[in-house]
Amino acid sequence: MRYLPPVAVALVLVTAACGSDDTTDAAGTAVTVDNCGVDVTFDAPPERVVLLESAPVTIMHELGVLDAAVLRAGAFPEEYYDDETNAAIADIESLGEDLDTSGHLQISQEVIIAQQPDLVLGLPDGITREGLSGVGIDALIQPVYCPEGVDATTFDDVYEQIETYGRVFDRADEADALVGELKDRVAAVEAAAENAPERTAAVLFPTVGGGSGYAYGNRSMAHPQLEAAGFTNVFGDVDERVFEVTLEQIIAADPDVLVLLHVDGDPAAVKDALVSLPGAEDLRAVRNDDILVQLFNFTEPPTPLSIDGLERIAERFLP
Template identity: 90%
Template sequence: MRYLPAAVALVLLAAACGTDDDTTEAAATAGDHPVTVENCGVDVTFDAPPERVVLLESAPATIMHELGVLDAAVLRAGAFPEEYYDDETNAAIAGIESLGEDLDTSGHLQISQEVIIAQQPDLVMGLPDGITREGLDGVGINALMQPVYCPEGVDATTFDDVYEQIETYGQIFDRADEADALVSDLQDRVAAVEAAAEGAPERTAAVLYPTVGGGSGYAYGNRSMAHPQLEAAGFSNVFGDVDERVFEVSLEQVLAADPDVLILLYVDGDPAAVKDAVVSLPGAEDLRAVQNDDILVQLFNFTEPPTPLSIDGLERIAEQFGVSP
């Protein structure tokens, strides 16, 4: 998982693109192996369900747990904040050997490809800096990255990308029935929030990623998972006319947009410091969201990449701002 430094005192995960039908599609019938999926324009073939998985990002853990295959993860690296998961999932994650949680100041996982190869996994999930698909494939190790982070060939992100990712995992791990049940449940949850938001007063919102300590920053446009999240909760994205997943933004741009609500994302650390990084900026006191304290600070994976955590994040937004079912 990649990250960019980040404006309004903001930092954020690496710019990469939204997902579309070409990004991760299963080319075989669920339950059949070998199974071939397309991931970021590359065909990845699984002769059998993976049994030694290395997690180099936190996002897949929820899907794997819900499908009953998290026990296939034998190693992990990077941050897995407990706030993302229920007690059972946290206990399972705690039982997975950690190769380290070293992140640099911009949120990049620091680990060498040689360390990963030495563990002899059959699947690596996540490709942080220094780990390449080609390097792993050369020694017979499959790799998958979140479609939203593909470098090209992707489009605007929607909730369908959550469902497609679950279905892909269901085929890879031979858990198609469990995947179908999970998708149905998530669709019902999204529909419930959308129904609750109908008829609510129109409000605007911006999703930002603040950098504690200052620096440039980013906001989320109409290709990000933040955009359908806001729409489902009844908000208009003040940067919805920006045809980008994420882009550098200035405080002046945020002041000009003056959203009713601010949603601030972060990778780890103190959420109070993340909020302070924005509200303490010169001029931020003029923002109506700051004046009314209509600010939600939440961990990054509650928005991106598209996973069941994105639906958890949607419900958190709805609850925080009074549109809960």
């Protein structure tokens, strides 16, 4: 099976200027969210949510609103969540887990519309905001996937997304508490990294079945992750979120550490997809086995899972 980033459209859907300038109307009842330059107004917290991606789950769970999700579609790997969250996900009716070879969800817009949700989280291929809004269904996507480019991603994007959900679901206090906890966790890793030796790293998405795949530049969540863990991103001078990379480019950069991302499947196969390439033995990270394989949402898009991923990097590579 050939794995490509679930953001394979990412070469087009680069990190976007999707502000979180939310406003409340004069009566204090309606919340308007600027999502990818589109104003989405909620007269009340959503009660019928369809999850078309796994990334929002941790925020909804921590805010205590995961029970608003009545339907889901796609893959929700258990490794992302604790037992309580996995149990809650299992109780949400699934519309299917049909993924193509690139890891993209395959589902028709008509199927979603027939469920009559008031909010859809995620817009996989074939489902559009315009098509849903035409029948009264709101949609929100992760700002990192907005179709128009934005500046570099930081941990502030995680916090802003949480605050936006807090306003949409009327859980502002819970959102503030969660942001404070996550900031403390990031600070703890940064403090641990202060005494670490200077090292370089790269975050890659190998292509299982041939080719060296993709690398993440300074507009990805991978960049602040590496910085917080005390690493210099060897592709930090690339003003892109994700881009095709050759093995020759990776060898030329020769990072001390490699973080390999994948959507599903056997982590060993993901690692083997890179280390088995002719010439990969020239990489010091391969020779020293300084390689971490982790699921995609542990890096992108910016959510609390990105802080989990940061801690996994720190646990694997920091003293």
